[in-house]
Amino acid sequence: MAVTAMTGRFPGASTVAEFWDNLLQGTESITLTGTTESDHVPAYGILPGADEFDAEFFGYSPEEALIIDPQQRLLLECAHEALERAGHGGPERLTTGVFVGGSSTDHAAKVRERLPSMAESKVRLGSDLDYLSSRIAYKLGLSGPAMTVLTACSSSLVAVHLAVQSLLSGDCALAIAGGASVLVDVPRMRYDPDGIFSRHGRCRPFDANGDGTVGASAVGVVVLRPLTEAHADGDHIHAVIRGTAVNNDGRAKIGFTAPSVSGQAAAIRAAHLVAGVDAGEIGYVETHGTATAMGDPIEIAALTRAFRDSTDGVGYCRIGSVKSNIGHADAAAGVVGLIKTVLCVEHAMLPASLHFERPNPEIDFGSSPFVVNTRTQPWAGSPRIAGVNAIGIGGTNAHAVIAQAPPPRPTSSAPSPQLLVLSARTEQALDRLARLLAEQVADQDLADVAWTLQTGRTHHAVRRYVVAASVAEAVSALRGETHAAPDDLVALGDRWVAGEPVDFTALHAGHQRRRARVPTYPFERRPHTM
Template sequence: MSVDDYEGDEIAVIGIAARVPGAPDAAAFWRNLLDGVDSIRDYTADELRAAGVPESLLSHPDYVRSAGHLDDLDRFDAEFFGYPPEEAALIDPQHRLFLQTAWTVLEDGGYDVTRCDGSVGVFAGAAANQYLLRHLLPGRHSPLGPDGRLAPGHTPDYLPARVSYKLGLTGPSVAVQTACSSSLVAVALAAQALQDFRCDLAIAGGVAVTATTPSGYLATEAGVLSRDGRCRSFDADASGSAPAGGAGAVLLKRLADAQEDGDHVYAVLRGWAVTNEGAGRAGFLTPGVDGQAAAVTEALAAAELAPETLGFLEISGGGTAVGDAMEVAGLHRAFAAAGGEPTHCVLGCVKANVGNLDAASGIAGLIKAVLAVHTGTIPANPNFAVRNPEIDFTQGGFSVAEKTAPWPEVHAIRRAGVTAISMNGTNAHVVVEEPPPRPIVESDGTRCELVVSARTPELVTVAARRLADHLRAHPDLALADVAYTLGVGRRAFGYHAIVDAATLSEACSALDGELAIERAEPELVPGAGRRVPLPGYPFAGERHWVEPPREGGADRPNGRNE
């Protein structure tokens, strides 16, 4: 089946957003992947002491001083989302992260939801609220009432509803809680909702904050946490992965609608499946092979694709010798069940770059696969040197992405599979395909007005500089498309600047220069054009944080702690 043989029920990925260790946005994430960057951070003993880690842990021989660190976790643009500082300081940082991620993914898709028809759904999962456990419950900010009940809003169940409320979205708002597979299961549910016409756009993804302060962990011999803080998927020295935090989302739409509306399509979701291992495994927290194989087989069947057409497989890959071997064994079994065998299929695992993102692991892997099929480049898998002898590579076909390389030439159409596995047995697999060709539109020299709007004059300048950097990095963009996207896909705020230009070079010079910023909401009247990805809103990011109680003291009582 070729990209011209669509049956009308395929789902398009029209927006992406991510914030992961070492990368504040999806573009930086992709650059790190292409460069094979390992973004796990090694903390110093002094950093950990300052964060309250006791000496008994620091001196423990099995304590690993590493994690996937998120910068500025304590910062949030509360005013942008209408939260007073005191309330913002009590909100789960996961909710705050995903709120901004959801806004960004809508902008990346070119949509201001106040000016588009149809309903928008939200499908998302989150990890446990560590901020509640470590910062709020032990101190004077405890959200427990006098009857011992927890006030609403502090659990992962409220994540998608908070997004729907703050952004004014009226489609299905569904919390997905399947541990490490949550965000990829959310994608499958969102895609199905679109196929069933339950909504017209869908935000799908997840978020995890596994540590709210710098901290390491205790590695155990039979555990899933790495003994040296590094995830070595497929490698002979694999011993697990490091815990990490992050957030990611995709914006989904029915492909036929996306093409009709002139949307930018990163990739197409051809098939998806969600399964559970049931009782057929060694223990409740022990993944099995059958359920993993069933998810892959079912997704391929839904996509009506032969397994040998896949050129890349982004696996869950926890980086343990046994776990990785089981997952590859499941792939062999799935391919055989589907009547094929791998043909130059490259394996990768994003955990080797950013660590285990818990509920956000699946969406990070999906975004990697989406950008791989979109660009035709498969990123290197870091920390791989010697093949894990437990993995059966003798059947041929599978190889590890040892360096960043072009898509295998044997595959005429770029297709990838993405797997997310949970210790609770719920597995998901999604089949991703390169987008249909989009005609190239060259600028014809017509002058265009680029409108940049933000809540403050300073942020207008920041947004303009970011737009200029983006245009320089993407010289193939048509200026009319840029102007159109700014006109239809951005909210009008209290300050704005207008740049008049006939070429990208002229636009960049003007955006970098002295801007005539007006204190008024701009009139966004777009001309003809198509939606293209552009930088999102530059959130202000003030500090809203309750410090965890320390021995002999209490948490700080104010919402904005400097």
């Protein structure tokens, strides 16, 4: 399956690009909460703008927006953004499924406390996790399966697995998959020596001083499509999901919340078999990596057991954990790890896993295939193949195998004037969209940009167009300069601005186009705080 788009909101980063830059810089985006209580966890991965939402864009009144849980609001925005980023946000949509995981929050309790006269049915519609996926399907007009997944920390990677299975079965032609875990108020988490959270507020995966993880809020979404169709249709392909697997530990562990070597190893081994890869080909694994005394040794033991089915190699596969950067995003943790791994594969870079100094003495790295990646470095060699691990409390394990994308399909176009169409719900949003496009259009094929804007975006009521024969001309036109333009394109643009139906595909007859990486809708987000 091709990964054709990724969006998200992360501690310290409001976009995937910012998230990747933070990873490359070795940034820790965990905030000390200032608590002086020794029995409380003193840090959290805070999500900037968690209470903000463009309610009007999605047809909600401010009062309605208040009732909706922020994680539902942010996931809805990210799903819309992902669909546009994939180039499939236009009026002619593929049958699209929605598969997302979510976390329990205190939002419903806040609504009941502050709006005591609110009907309970409305409170539940705004907060219950049942509606996390179906709200997206309803608001975006998506008619494939819509499923909410609840397997604790592995929820979003299990959602990706279900999306892959749905695409394989033909239930949908395109899939949105991911998850969210969002708390607007920084939680006061009491330290539990038998729990997963660090007393010191720092996540040190696989380190001798590791004492647990730190909580975090995050949202992550990927768009998936069968590889042959995505490639033939000119979709941008970040990487390829070669195989996924999901299972449960059953009773093969010491307790309900404990992890299991045999359970995890079986899921990893199954994913390798589905992907058709030898463990010796895998150069990186994004681990679950919570830095707990029990979890880290069991995870490495499970990975080693699975790898030993097909390799005797030692110290060749690098591992890391994004939890050292942002904390543990609960139901969104799996997709956050997936997004990081796809970026690693796409850009041939391995960001450092932070805070590793001395190995946990319970982990035998010396005889394992693994070494902690302690510095940001290029990923040498090809093909680049990676694994992503997610482990849910309660025993549901998920693993995915990620590989490089094939070279993009060649385009066929000669320089010629192109009609670039832009639309929004407000003049302010349209002005911002034009500025963003002027900043991002460089180094792209102008015909691909025109095609993506014409066919891959919803056409809103407030409209504008420019005609340009080169990228430089497009940039100046987007910034307000006027240029001579062919009469036929001007007439077509005028018809479109007037709201008349236009068949843009006729402009590209006989040409192969690729979906360009152009700006998505610039939401006008405002606080909606309960």
